[in-house]
Amino acid sequence: MRKLSYVSLLIMVFIFLATATGLPVLFDSESPAAVNVSPRYIEKSHEETGSLNFVTAVLADYRGYDTLGETTVIFTAGVAVVLLLRAGKKNGNDSEVDGE
Amino acid sequence: MNKRFGSVILDTTFRYLVPFILVYAVYVLFHGEYSPGGGFQAGALFAIAIVLDRLVQGDKAPLNIHGNWAVIIAGIGAMIYALVGITSILAGGNMLEYGMLPFVHDVVERHVLGILVIEIGVTVCVMATIVAIFDALARREDLL
Numbered sequence: 634m635r636k637l638s639y640v641s642l643l644i645m646v647f648i649f650l651a652t653a654t655g656l657p658v659l660f661d662s663e664s665p666a667a668v669n670v671s672p673r674y675i676e677k678s679h680e681e682t683g684s685l686n687f688v689t690a691v692l693a694d695y696r697g698y699d700t701l702g703e704t705t706v707i708f709t710a711g712v713a714v715v716l717l718l719r720a721g722k723k724n725g726n727d728s729e730v731d732g733e
Numbered sequence: 734m735n736k737r738f739g740s741v742i743l744d745t746t747f748r749y750l751v752p753f754i755l756v757y758a759v760y761v762l763f764h765g766e767y768s769p770g771g772g773f774q775a776g777a778l779f780a781i782a783i784v785l786d787r788l789v790q791g792d793k794a795p796l797n798i799h800g801n802w803a804v805i806i807a808g809i810g811a812m813i814y815a816l817v818g819i820t821s822i823l824a825g826g827n828m829l830e831y832g833m834l835p836f837v838h839d840v841v842e843r844h845v846l847g848i849l850v851i852e853i854g855v856t857v858c859v860m861a862t863i864v865a866i867f868d869a870l871a872r873r874e875d876l877l
Contacts, residue, residue: 682831683841684848689766693848697829700851701814704772704858708811711862715804718869 747789751796754782765852766845772852776859783860784867800868803861810858814851821847 657664678690692700758778765771786794798806818829826833831847832840 683844684766686767689771689848692771693766693851694829694831694844697818697831697851700855701818701829704811704814704855707862708807708858711807711865712804715800715865715869718866718873 744789747785751782751786754778754785758782762852762856763849766848772855773859775852776856777863779856779860780863780867783864787867787871798861798864798868800865800872803865803868805861807858807861807865810854810856810861813854813857817847817851817854 657666661667674687674691674695678684678687678695682690682694684690684694755778758775761770761778762772762775765775783794783796783798786796817831817834820835821830821833822828824833824835829847829851831844834843834847837843837846
């Protein structure tokens, strides 16, 4: 079973490395995102979203789905932290905490 | 919490700081569309006001949110955001397409309203999450 997981891990690594070469080069100013998407945001965000500030237009309008995900991540992380803190609650067998 | 900040001057100073932080948080929230700021930052400011109030006044604090309620409110905040998306779907648009929201007539107004509502959702979620974590930490150490 363990060998199987190692083999599948190797296969996954190989697939990721093989497909990574197909991605645009990092910080490439000729990549499709830099050539098409960014100028569109700058030139048309006002007429398309009516927002005076295109940071807001991108954050809340073009990438509203992304921001929804961020909010959900914060909520999930908060719930996880609260659950962990409550699960590890001390039962008084620890020495006195420093009274702070 | 019995020791608070240890001196009357600090306690009083932080108590009087709380309303100003609240006002600033509302400012950051409502100007988030035109200037730096927005839901996440306003949520952090609200949370700081609540945490400060609670650190100074303990369980008697007027802004106190109990830990269980804080988690519930955080969920409600995230739900407000999602509901805006679902509302625009029901009105015939795509997810989070503010131009399709049904409440006002002007398209630009709809965008402003939609963005404001989702920012409020983010604010509520962030604020309640921070308060919930603070509450869990404080209860774990028996500070409250």
